[in-house]
Amino acid sequence: MLEVKNIEAGYGRSKVLYGVSxxxxxxxxxxVLGGNGSGKSTTLKALAGLVVPAAGEILLDGRRVDRVPAHEMAGRGLVLVPQGKEVFAGMSVEENILMGAYHRRSEKAQIRRDLDEVYGLFPRLVVRKKALAGLLSGGERQMLSIGRALLAKPSLLLLDEPSAALSPKVVGEIADIIRDLRQRGLSILLVEQNVSMALELADEIHVLREGRVAHSCVNGTNVDLASLQQFYLGASPMPAAA
Ligand SMILES: Nc1ncnc2c1ncn2[C@@H]1O[C@H](COP(=O)(O)OP(=O)(O)O)[C@@H](O)[C@H]1O
Ligand SMILES: [Mg+2]
Incomplete structure (x- = not known):
């Protein structure tokens, strides 16, 4: 679905990614796990067309997309749920979700069905659909951000730290939703600092450190929470490669 080959990217003259694959x-x-500033969001921005890579290739369904502008990526099936759970605070929950369908706004009946599907996934948003999004809790804002992304009909969903600043209970709810989306056939790239969430959900885990993939492993083979956590926090040498 997605292949990232040796991408280098940054902001102006400051380089952040040094060949990420x-x-x-x-x-x-x-x-993709990594500490603050390791380049996780920059990687996702490069995939979403918000940052143009200086080198490397990004292939979506076998086709090069690393020069495709951001506003065309949703139409190609790649949708980013950005970090920060940002919502349009002065708009209702429903209006916020519908913003995700902006690029296909002529498909009114289909959008209605997709909206109902989002409400099916997030019953908490149903009761709050007329409320101002600015009044939502952090967990509800994360659900809203995912719901908005789903209205863009992604085949590949990029999630930037969906568990950040949420209580363990709400993190569990978000994890259940991600698992559910995956079971519905979505391909997912999950960027996290939460090692246990990655271990719970992912098939493959890559650890980013200072703009490089410092370790990759297949979940369920040679990984365990303690060693991954230690490695990722920089507290121990790299575990054996997968
Ligand atoms: N818009 C920006 N302009 C300049 N530098 C940035 C910008 N966004 C991020 N950076 C820098 O890029 C590096 C990686 O940031 P980022 O990809 O956001 O890391 P992460 O998401 O892993 O915390 C950091 O050093 C950060 O300061
Ligand atoms: Mg980030």
């Missing part, structure tokens, strides 16, 4: 198989869930 990984893939997301069709219907698979790949996680």
């Amino acid at each position: 990984f893939s997301v198989p069709n219907g698979g869930l790949t996680a």
Whole structure:
């Protein structure tokens, strides 16, 4: 589904990514872990066309997309749920969700069905659909951000730290939703600092450190929470490669 080959990217003259490679198989869930400033969001921005890579290739369904502008990526099936759970605070929950369908706004009946599907996934949003989005809790804002992305009909969903700043209970709810989306056939790239969430959900895990993939492993083979956590926090040498 997605192949990222050796991408280098940054902002102006400051380089952030130094040759990042990984893939997301069709219907698979790949996680990228890394500490603050390791380049996780920059990687997602490069995939979404918000940052143009200086080198490397990004292939979506076998086709190069690394020069495709951001506003065309949703139409190609790649949709980013950005970090920060940002919502249009002065608009209702429903208006916020519908913003996700902006690029296909002529498909009114289909959008209605997709909206109902989002409400099916997030019953908490149903009761709050007329409320101002600015009044939502952090967990509800994360659900809203995912719901909005789903209205764009992605085949590949990029999630930037969906568990950040949420209580363990709400993190569990978000994890259940991600698992559910995956079971519905979505391919998912999950960027996280939450190691246990990645271990719970992902098939493959890549650890980003200072703009490089410092370690990659297939979940369920040679990984365990303690060693991954230690490695990712920089507290121990790299575990054996997968
Ligand atoms: N818009 C920007 N302009 C300049 N530098 C940026 C910008 N966004 C991020 N950076 C820098 O890029 C590096 C990686 O940031 P980022 O990809 O956001 O990391 P992460 O998401 O892993 O925390 C950091 O050093 C950060 O300061
Ligand atoms: Mg980030």
